[in-house]
Amino acid sequence: MSIRAEYIWIDGTVPLPYMRSKTKIVDDSSDLPIWGFDGS
Secondary structure (H helix, E strand, C coil): EEEEEEEEEEEEECCEEEEEEEEEEECCHHHHHCCCCCCC
């Protein structure tokens, strides 16, 4: 069974904070990537 992993972060605060996200489909939880604080 595939897993949809979604990383959500707040991008900046001036003039307004925006929510951004990144989604990745993996086959197993052991395949989850280590994402940086900015979604990279």
